[in-house]
Every structure is written in structure tokens, then in C-alpha cells.
Amino acid sequence: MRHFRNLRSSILPAAPPSYAKARSFSTTQHTQIATNSSPGPATRPDAIRHWDVSAANKQISRYVRAGDLDSALRLFNATPFKTTVTWNSILAYYAEKGGKLGDAQKLFDRIPEPDVVSCNTMLVCYLRDSGVEAAREFFHKMTVKDVASWNTLVTGFARSGRMREACDLFEAMPERNCVSWSAMVAGHVEAGDLGNAEKCFSAAPESVPAWTAMISGYMKFGKVDLAEKLFWDMRVKNLVTWNAMLAGYVENCEASDALKLFRVMVELGVRPNGTSFCSVLLGISNLSALSLGKQVHQLISKSPMMEDTTACTSLISMYCKCGVLDDAWRLFVEMRRKDLVTWNAMISGYAQHGAGMKALSLFDQMKEEGNKPDWITFVAVITACNHVGLVGLGVQHFESMKTDYSVEARPDHYTCMVDLFGRAGKLDKAVELIKGMPFPPHAPVFGTLLGACRVHKNVEIAEFASQNLRRVDPANAAGYVQLANAYASVNRWDQVSRVRRLMKESAVVKQPGCSWTEVGKVVHEFRSCDRLHPDLPSILEKLGELGKKMKAAGYVPEFEYALHDVGDEVKEQLLLGHSEKLAIAFGLMRTVGGVAIRVFKNLRVCGDCHTATKYISAIEGREIIVRDTTRFHHFKDGKCSCGDYW
């Protein structure tokens, strides 16, 4: 079973979702779709009189929702007769996007007759840009309030983890609706309090949002069964409910269930939106199932979803994660409306693949086009500097991040910086940086430092890193394994056995390694020293041949990566049995020459496999792309894009 996740058994729908029949799905057999917007009377006399205004307002809203402020403003300025709704539509842009509180305030002050909606929208702006305290202040200044105003503030408290105040406010509300209840359910979930979420849920009147919030809650607590039960018990669901299930499956590493549900959903006539595709594509990325990703791309390209920024960004990310940078880039170039996430996806795609210069020039281009980078952008940018070995530039970006862009450094940035210094051999600098961190360093910081110590053969700092890593994350095997490797690299075998003993005593379990590769739309999975794959005899034969050629070319098996106390001959067999090598050999046998092989694995690339793959790429004249837990390695002509540091 585990060997063949058959992708051909069309997880995707037989017929594409029908966007043409936009309204025809609302009352299908099992699924009723609840709509929030009431259709309203078709022809009121004044509706006819103001037809122009209402049509313009609708169009402005559409532009705003699509993130196209320029077009929205153009139409706004061209509209001679503006209603408060017209103004509100523009203001909604700032509430949605955030980051421009000043502009929002200016616009708000210009509205001739602001109504509750204007105030509520402004309230959201405050909440997004300045936090819940600023929102509370504005809320108290509001002369007219409705349920939405209260809901906004309740949500504000709930989302910032202040459930106590959210509850008080909730109790004090003059009236409540389903929005209030669902916000409370979600708030308890966010606070990690499933019990109270359930209590709140059962006290709430039945509504789609409350049920959806509860489904999400169960999913976040890993209770997939309960979520499923709730979902299938629901008589009336809407698109958000379906999306909550899709996202929940993916979150719980049940990507294939997400894909199955996606198929059901489309067959019932529920049209997926950008969010649905987001989850589906993320699931596909987790499976590294490129062929499925391509199918979804086809589906999207025949639909209006091609205009959806979220859906397209997810496609780009999927191609990056499946190791096909060219296709990601092609999409990126073709995309009409890019947002920050899109830029981040592309920049980090290049950074992860080791194309540092490309990532950096993209970063410049992004700024030139008026986009403000965020913390994720800087993770990618520093990673990119790392790959090109530009330590000074990396430091410069790290510093300018705070001074020029007021982006606070997060744990991830420190990990990147330690990597940057560590790779360049500046281990002291890395230690200095760690010691000066404004918050307690987390495990990856020490793990990265430890890795660098192994490469630069510094056992003293390796001890420091390992001790701290074991303290912060005792279950992490890397704290022992990498320390042992560092000692092995300077031939301190007494210490190597000491560390191994230590590891045994601590009962840390090394995660079993597994690798997989897609051949002919089937994902083939291999474990270390696999015994189950039916093609094993021919794979081992192929590996034997390769081993001879590799040795002739100068390859020496690196026994330090065979962590067993056995003779060299057995060690060599163990190394050849590493799941990565099995997957690569299988890929070589089963694909035609000239085609790149993509292998994915659940652990970091092992040193011996890394060396071996370099030889194999030269011997077989093939490009081999290996994705491990942290980055991509592109092997070609005996070299790797990571420059032998990872």
C-alpha cells in the first residue's frame, strides 16, 4: 500500500467545475449552499433611478476585492454622484489590506455622511494596523453602534488571545448574531481551550458559521473524526465549510483525503474558490505530487481562477516545492496582479533552490514596484545571501530590516544569520549573535550552528551547540548525531562512541528515513534498507554497478554516516541501502535519459548520499534534484547547487 500512492486513480474530478453555470449549484442533492447575500427585490423605483450609482458601487467593490485599488479609484473619481456606499467601498480596501492607516483616516474624514458601516470599516482598519487597544478607543468614540461594531471588537480581543475581555464584552452586548457566536467559538479554539469552544458551540443557536468554526476547531486539535462527523451531519453548508475541511485535512497530513473531498465537492457542483485551491495545492505540495499539481493547473487555467491572486500564488509555490522553478517563474511573469505573498513565494523559491542572485534581483524589483517587504521576505533574502556567500550583504539586509522597514527580527531570522556566519566559517560571530539575541534562542538556531561546526570541524563550539540543543529540544536526535559527526570529522573516535552512548541512554529515537520519487504518475516510496519494493532486485543490481563506477571515479564511502557498530563491508551495504540512493537508482532505471530526477525525503540529506549523488549525476549525465527538510539540492555534472554545505 505504502509503495504506490496511485495518482492516476483520478483524485481530480472527471468534469471540471462549471463556472459558467454560476447559479445552478445552489440546490443540489446533498448540499445546500447557504448564501449570505440576500437577492433583494429586483426592481424598486429608486433602484432604477440610481442604477448608475449602484452599478458603479458594485464595480468598485469588485475592483477592491480583487486588490485593484487603481481601477477602483479611477471609477470612484469618474462617478459624479457618490453615495456613502461609494465611499465605504474604497475604505474597505484599507480594512482588507491594512498597512495604510493614515490613508484610511484621511479618506474617512472626507466622507460627507459617514454611517455605521463607515465607522465599522474604520474600526477594522484600527484593529488591523494598531491593535485591539486602538480599536477599543475608536469604538468608544463611535456614537452609533450596531452588532457588527461589537463583533469587531470581540473578535479583536479573541484573536489577540485576550479571551477574558472578549467574554466580558460578549456578555455585555445588547444583541448577538451568528457572527458573535462563531467568533467566540473560534476564539476559544485559538486560545487552545477546546472544552470552552465546545461549550460555547452547544450554547449557540444553529448556524453555518458556528458549525464551521467548530469543524475548524476539531481539525486544529487533530480530531479529524469529530470534524468529519460534524461536517456530514450538516444539512446546510457553504463554501467556507468545505474549505475548512480541505484545510483541516491538509493540516493533519491527510492530503489525499483533501483531494478526495475536493473531487466530491466539485462533482456536487460546489465551485471552488481561491482558498479551496490554496489548500488543495498545499496538499499536493506536501505529497510532492507534481503530476497532480499539473492537473490542477490545467483546471485553473480553464477557469476564472486564473485571475485569482491566491490561487496563482499557490500554483507558483506548488511548482517551487515540487522542484520545477521554470514553470513557477513562467506563471509569475504571466500573473497580472501580484501581492506581497506572490513576491515572497517566488523569492523564497529561488532562495531555497540556491539561486541567490536571482532571488536578490527579484527583491530589488519588488521594492521598485512599490511593495513593502515583510519578515518572510527577509527570511528569503538572507537565505539568498547565504547561497551566494555574501556575508556582508546578508548582515546589511538583517540590519536594514529593522531600521529601514521596521520589521522586528524573529527566531527564523536568527537561524538564517547563524547559517550565514556558520557557512562562511565565522563560528565565533555566530555564537556572539546567539548570545546577544533579545529572546531565548530556539532549537533550530543551535541545530544550524551545530551543522556548521561539523562542516568546519570545530568540536568546541559543537559541544556548546549540542548541549544547548539537547536542553531546548531533548527529543531532537540531531543534537547527538551531529555532535558525533563533528567528532568523527576530526577522528576523535573515543568521543564519537561517548556521544553515541549518551544518545542510547537518552532513548532518543531517530526518525526512520524515507524517500520518494514520482515515476509515471505513481509515487514510489522507499525506506532505508527497504525490503518491500517489488523492484528491489534490479534496484540493488543497478546500485551495485553504480557503486563500482563511483569508486573508479574516486568515491570513498563515508562510514561515519553508517551509524551502526559493524564491519566496513556491512557498513558499505548499509550506506548503499539508504532510501535516497534506492529512490535515485529507481528513478534512473525507470525514466528516459535527459529527464531530471526529483527525489524527496523526510530527513536532511546524509553526507554520504550527498557525495554519492554528485558522482552519480556525472556518471549518468543526469540532473538530480533532491529536496530534503530544509532545501533543494540540484546535482549536475558532479556538483551540487548547495556548494556542499547544508
Next chain:
DNA sequence: ATAGGGTTAG
């Protein structure tokens, strides 16, 4: 307009 679903990073 307020809620429930979400991409980048990890």
C-alpha cells in the same frame, strides 16, 4: 461591514 476557510515562512 462584523464571522467561519487561506497562500509565503516554519
